Amino acid sequence: MAEKKTKKKQSGLPQSVRGMHDILPAEQPWWDKVTRTARDLAEFYGFGRIEPPILERADLFEKGTGAETDIVQKEMYTLRTRGGDTLALRPEFTPSVMRAYVEHGLSRLGQPQKLYSIGPIFRHEAPQLGRFRQAHQFNLEVVGGQNDPVYDAQVILIFSRLAEELRIRDIALRLNSIGCKVCRPLYRKQLQNYYKRVDRKICSDCARRLKGNPLRLLDCKREECAPYKAKTPNILDKICVTCSSHLKQVLEYLDELKISYTLDNQLVRGMDYYSRTVFELAVEGPGSELGSFAGGGRYDYLMEMLGGRATPAVGGAAGLERIILILKAQEAKPPIKSHKKVFLIHVGETAKKKSLNVIEDLRLEGIQVAESLGRESMKAQLKTADKEGFEIALIFGQQEVFEKSIIIRNLRTSLQETVPLERLAIEVKKRLRS
């Protein structure tokens, strides 16, 4: 009875918070692989790493991401400080990077500034596979300089190379232009006029958005709206010459890079700040249920929305969890964990004590050594070494302590040899090389 109570108490331990996940050691090889690939790519293309704080003033996102967006309206974690400021856990990187760009005078450095980040973001959503309340993003920003379409292409290039280098198959790139402040208002008007004729028949969400954010109607997936959506005026026919030639150049650069794409004139994204290029990357087949794993676009007006001077910018973000889920869905082999090669086995208390410094000596020689010091039986230690796939075991017992020697045993061939302790590092290195 009493025993049962204890058990109950233990199983009553707190669970992790909804939508938040532990990334366990077994998962780390995937994370290492993905983040390393992302980092190497970004560095190669001349991006410098910037890690803004997770916590920002909430109004940064209200102004930047957009007070009208779902992300800010219903998904942002906000909190009030003791001093009365309202802060938010970042729901995305872009506004933070823009803020940092101004705050630290990066506009006075060579332009454009190419910046990348890797870290967590937070959105209060209904969790599902591939949708978390804490997720990690690989983020790219090209800020400043001219609004050169070559950077739109380069950002897209990096995300698609990321997918390729990770051996993700069946990648689908969709892109669109949503115009600039000259042509977009005209298109919005046309869209509103078009929908006004049928607004009784569209869904309530669409009816509501028709006034404030009509472009979002293109994003509606409801059946009742589908017939009207299909006949919607094509934005690509309506954008101005400057915008269409900008898009055309982006496409030419992508062609040059042999990156295939689909123009999707109904692609619209959730943030308010986009202008011209918008894009999304997803996969087809296994993993497609996760939706897009990367997306982004151009946001030449964002800096002004934040209260700064007009500064062109283009960027995007890839979801690390989604990429890993896609890799698993496509049955990629888990990345091999590069493990240590040498396992030290002690026999007896004296040897255990002395082995501490044997390990230290090897560490100073750059040899990674594992052990199971908490285990006493030699058998158990050997078993562990074997199970974990070590090639070389070092056996250190009474006799060896006395002789100042150590046994080097090859666990594959079961051949072993006793060497003087002072020659250990040299002998191990010799064996590791072959």
Added chain:
RNA sequence: GUGCCCGUAGCUUAGUGGUAAAGCUCCGCUCUGUGGCAGCGGCGAGGUGGGUUCGAUCCCCAUCGGGCACCCCA
């Protein structure tokens, strides 16, 4: 935030209104100076809280967590 489905050891699963079984894993022993195999043994569970009942893991409710759809997005 809404609707629906789900919740038994670390994992995969079984079974039952009378408090639960197995495989794998893990730990140990056979074997206190030599691993892989084998044999034996051990740890370990019905998310949580209530209700109904003589009695609940099973039925009901709530809550937490997961999943699907919507919405949105990475």
